Amino acid sequence: MGKNKIIVSGGLGFIGSHTVVELIQSGFDPIIIDDLSNSELFILDRIKEITGIKPKFYPYDLCDYKKLESVFSENKNVSACIHFAAKKAVGESMEIPLTYYRTNLVSLMNILEIMKNFKVGKFVFSSSATVYGQPIELPVTEESPTQKALSSYGSTKQMAEDILEKVSATKWLQVLSLRYFNPVGAHPSSLIGELPRGIPSNLMPFVTQTAIGIRKELTVYGNNYNTADGTCIRDYIHVVDLAKAHVNACEYLLAGKNISSFETFNIGTGVGNSVLEIIQTFEKVNEIKVPYTIGERRKGDVESIYANCDKANRILRWKAQYTVEEMVKDAWNWEKTYRK
Numbered sequence: 001m002g003k004n005k006i007i008v009s010g011g012l013g014f015i016g017s018h019t020v021v022e023l024i025q026s027g028f029d030p031i032i033i034d035d036l037s038n039s040e041l042f043i044l045d046r047i048k049e050i051t052g053i054k055p056k057f058y059p060y061d062l063c064d065y066k067k068l069e070s071v072f073s074e075n076k077n078v079s080a081c082i083h084f085a086a087k088k089a090v091g092e093s094m095e096i097p098l099t100y101y102r103t104n105l106v107s108l109m110n111i112l113e114i115m116k117n118f119k120v121g122k123f124v125f126s127s128s129a130t131v132y133g134q135p136i137e138l139p140v141t142e143e144s145p146t147q148k149a150l151s152s153y154g155s156t157k158q159m160a161e162d163i164l165e166k167v168s169a170t171k172w173l174q175v176l177s178l179r180y181f182n183p184v185g186a187h188p189s190s191l192i193g194e195l196p197r198g199i200p201s202n203l204m205p206f207v208t209q210t211a212i213g214i215r216k217e218l219t220v221y222g223n224n225y226n227t228a229d230g231t232c233i234r235d236y237i238h239v240v241d242l243a244k245a246h247v248n249a250c251e252y253l254l255a256g257k258n259i260s261s262f263e264t265f266n267i268g269t270g271v272g273n274s275v276l277e278i279i280q281t282f283e284k285v286n287e288i289k290v291p292y293t294i295g296e297r298r299k300g301d302v303e304s305i306y307a308n309c310d311k312a313n314r315i316l317r318w319k320a321q322y323t324v325e326e327m328v329k330d331a332w333n334w335e336k337t338y339r340k
């Protein structure tokens with residue numbers, strides 16, 4: 001039997017590229033579609049450097065129906081799709097909401113419709129912890145209520161989950177929606193990692209860019225939250241652990257083990273860390289100072305969120321392995337190697 005073909009949209013992005021590596025190393029045949037709008041072509045060579053295999057690649061925008069359709073015509077017997085391709089900057093999504101709704105939803109609708117026509121019925125979706133808003137109880141489980149998203153970005157993730165639930169109820173589609181917490185770190189080889197364009201809005205790339213001197217100092221957004229040190233708590237997860245969750249998700253769907261046609265899973269570590277803890281761990285592990293000041297709270301930030309991942313552990317047989325120390329070490333090694 002040949003390898004299972006998996007279409008990976010957004011497969012050259014941060015999470016996508018790490019997932020492609022793990023898929024190849026687990027015996028799958030990933031086919032990448034990525035329009036390079038927030039990724040770089042050299043990542044494809046790096047994937048080959050790590051795995052020895054250069055996957056098939058199409059530089060297409062998923063909003064282009066005809067081009068997307070041509071990928072499915074050229075590649076028969078695709079087993080499943082993992083759909084990463086989307087716009088993901090929370091702040092930007094408030095300035096250009098229409099672009100976010102169009103890009104994130106039209107691409108989803110296109111890939112689903114084409115999958116249906118080509119009888120590909122298994123789908124892994126990149127969802128987000130954003131769907132929970134500020135949870136009433138911690139850690140959050142998949143049963144915790146979702147809350148109306150504050151950002152247009154979050155809103156596209158909620159709408160997408162809603163669409164997937166309704167479409168999967170018509171039975172041709174089986175969906176696993178993975179709700180990511182805060183992905184950080186990089187491949188231990190330092191050959192692939194996060195490549196934010198412009199000024200990073202996420203914490204970890206801002207920390208690494210400050211440590212290397214590209215940014216003068218980091219602003220900690222608020223230290224008057226109701227937490228131990230006053231800064232926000234998040235569940236940071238190593239991107240390789242997150243990538244592996246997608247492999248388990250594919251194996252689970254392909255084995256037909258899913259009980260319902262739409263299942264959600266929290267993908268985090270179950271451990272919450274404050275912003276100051278992340279900075280301090282980074283400084284200690286990497287033996288480098290990260291200049292920072294305390295600033296105002298950032299609009300839209302929830303105070304504290306971390307995951308209960310028992311469901312993924314029990315059903316997908318997946319559990320995060322990397323520690324926060326390894327996350328900050330790999331993030332820093334990647335930044336240093338990339339800037340060389």
Ligand code: WQD
Pocket residue numbers: 088089090128129130181182183201202203204206218219220221222232233234275298301
């Ligand atoms: C983490 C913490 C900030 C930058 C968002 C999306 C989520 C996911 C990941 C992705 C917060 C603080 C940050 C800085 C800081 N989506 N911070 N100074 O907001 O938890 O999650 O990104 O693509 O869906 O909502 O992540 O990394 O932006 O922030 O103090 O310069 O770091 O206030 O407490 P967030 P983040």
